[in-house]
Amino acid sequence: MVTEIKLGLCNPPEPIYLYVKNAELGGESYLWYHYDIEREKTIPVSQKALTGYLSELRFTTKEFKGKDNLKLDIVVSADGVYVIRSGVETNFTKSFLLAASGIQDFSKPLIIAANAGEQNTVFCNLYDAVTKTRIEREWNKNADWGTLINDIQSRLGGTSLTIPSIAETPVAPAKLSVVPQPVPTQDLRVKNIRTLLDYPLDLVKEWLEFQDVDRPSLLHISKINELVKTMCLAWAADKCDYPNHAESSYQNQVVNAVASSADELTAIKGWMQQLQTANQNSKFKIQNLHQ
Numbered sequence: 001m002v003t004e005i006k007l008g009l010c011n012p013p014e015p016i017y018l019y020v021k022n023a024e025l026g027g028e029s030y031l032w033y034h035y036d037i038e039r040e041k042t043i044p045v046s047q048k049a050l051t052g053y054l055s056e057l058r059f060t061t062k063e064f065k066g067k068d069n070l071k072l073d074i075v076v077s078a079d080g081v082y083v084i085r086s087g088v089e090t091n092f093t094k095s096f097l098l099a100a101s102g103i104q105d106f107s108k109p110l111i112i113a114a115n116a117g118e119q120n121t122v123f124c125n126l127y128d129a130v131t132k133t134r135i136e137r138e139w140n141k142n143a144d145w146g147t148l149i150n151d152i153q154s155r156l157g158g159t160s161l162t163i164p165s166i167a168e169t170p171v172a173p174a175k176l177s178v179v180p181q182p183v184p185t186q187d188l189r190v191k192n193i194r195t196l197l198d199y200p201l202d203l204v205k206e207w208l209e210f211q212d213v214d215r216p217s218l219l220h221i222s223k224i225n226e227l228v229k230t231m232c233l234a235w236a237a238d239k240c241d242y243p244n245h246a247e248s249s250y251q252n253q254v255v256n257a258v259a260s261s262a263d264e265l266t267a268i269k270g271w272m273q274q275l276q277t278a279n280q281n282s283k284f285k286i287q288n289l290h291q
Helices: 091-100 145-155 186-197 201-210 223-237 243-261 263-289
Strands: 016-025 028-036 041-045 049-064 067-077 081-087 110-116 124-130
Touching: 016 041, 016 124, 016 243, 028 110, 049 145, 081 091, 081 223, 091 145, 186 201, 186 223, 186 263, 201 223, 223 243, 223 263, 243 263
Parallel strands: 016 081
Antiparallel strands: 016 028, 028 041, 049 067, 049 110, 067 081, 110 124
16 A cells, blocks of 8 residues: 655654653653653653554663663554653553553554553553553563563564563663663564565565555554565465465464464474475476376
8 A cells, every 4th residue: 555645844754752751841740751862851742642553562771870771662653653662660661561461463553551650650551442441451560571572572473582581679780781682673573584585675675665664663563464475475486386275374384373372483484394395296296197
């Protein structure tokens, strides 16, 4: 789908960062804000919720007063790309992870809301954007936060990696000085699959240009899944006698396997091997018939 491009003056298509904080500025209370780096100015955001599609989770390390602080970036696709950045130890991040961990289908829009707590704390409430119902999840201070992040990222289409442990109490600055292993982005997902399939990079760039973006992470997860399927079926084009066989086997051995928490790259490798074996057997039978 090609969206209409509005010509003329505009702002650069950069992500909009939202930082979480329960504070007051100039008599105005707010729960999250923008930050103008050039003017070193905090800009309160009056709206308390953001509606969009959860795209990915990733870690970033920011220096504050000479110390490294580990942050979780919650990437949301809406009228633009939004990044909600919050400390991994905060109540906002933990309440978000608990609620998001109960969602199985991220193809539907969510409402991510900041909710004020006691003593300047901020919690996160999630709602189904269509039904406006809150996604409930009991508080669990002993939850395995690393596993929750991996599970959510896996359902978003990312590949699970070892994630630094997130303790209930603040992590010592010495531990935070270690650069964390990042949660892989959708860009890395597409790159790994494209490399495995030996799919031409130019064709990926052309496909992205048609979507009016320059990298996969700017797309909704359903579009990225479509790109992955396109690459896989292109590879399988000369491996099957019947076109529908490649698509049906891809659905069964890759899509359904990933939905059951299987690693995507492993599933694709197994699918490729199965098609190659079937193709070789088919050629062998044909050769025997002509002998």
